[in-house]
Amino acid sequence: MYIPDYFKVDNIEEISHFVQKNSFGTVVTTVQGKPIATHLPMQLSKIADDYFITGHLSYGNPQWKTFDTCDEVLVMFQGPHAYISSSWYEGENVPTWNYQSVHVYGEVSILDKEELKEDLTMLLQKYEKHREEPVLWDRLSNSLLEKQLNGIVGFKIKIQEIQAAYKLSQNRNKKDYTNIIDKLNEEEDFNSHKIAEVMSKRNS
Template sequence: MYIPKHFKVTDFDEIRDFIQTNSFGTLVTTKQGTPIATHLPMGLNMQGDDYYITGHMAYANPQWKTFEVENENVLVMFQGPHAYVSSTWYKNENVPTWNYQAVHIYGTASIMSEQELEEDLRLLLQKYEHRRENAALWENLSPQTKKQIKGIVGFKIRVQEIQAADKISQNRNEEDYHNIVNKLFEEKDLNSEQMAQLMERKLKKDK
């Protein structure tokens, strides 16, 4: 991923938090040179001294078979808020742009054992269900429901390279930055509002 120096993120804790918040990502592999992509909830977990992206997909999805055949790097992409930024929002004439957050992770993939998959599902359900009444936690599921694990394939991707970008107008002066935030709020659409909120949080954090 091309990342101008103004927008490159290297703080691992920040990247880890970003993945935790924006964990519905895109897994890209290749089959005989042709890219294949699946959109999935995934997590970043530590095993021993290594970090892994973990997740699962339907057994009927043929993409998991590329893990065993191609034996090469795979790509996982996570995306955060994004929004169009008009050049009319700057004090001086310039060009429009697009603000966004993204993380790309490269690594090698392998298939989980059933025990590893069960543990990963346990963690996934804990993340999304723990605050809910009558939570659908793994330990609360019936044996019949748990048998559906046979219909999915768990995978883990050993993290080898991380590329992260935060392009949120941090190269603009303070006056332009504040104006961009205000104008994004005025757009009245979800993407623009989320970007405006992110830019506000970043501004408060940096003070």
């Protein structure tokens, strides 16, 4: 991913927080030179000094069969993004787009059954624990769980490289930056409001 110095993010804790918050990502592999992709909820974890991305695919999805032949896979995580009109600048310029994006490269392997159970338990815990009647792993019947386990393939990606870009008008002067935030908040668009929120927090 091309990242100008203005927009490059290196802080691993900040990147980890971003991935955990925007964990519905895209896994990209290749088969005979052709890229293929699947959109999935994934998790980031740290074991010793290594970081891993975990998730699962439907058994019927042929992409998991490419894991054995790919030396490296790409996972992309996308945050909020919004159009930036150059009419919001003090001087003449062209429009652009603000966004947050993280690319992760790594070596992938298939989870064994116990590893997959552990990963699914954590996934349910993350998205269900705050609900009034949470659907947690130990509350589901063994017959249902076994049936579902037979229909999916878990994977683990050992992260070897991270590229993170937060294009948030850091290259604009203070007056333009503040005006962009105000104008984004006037837009009738959820992503525009989220980008404005991110920019405001980074400016505080």
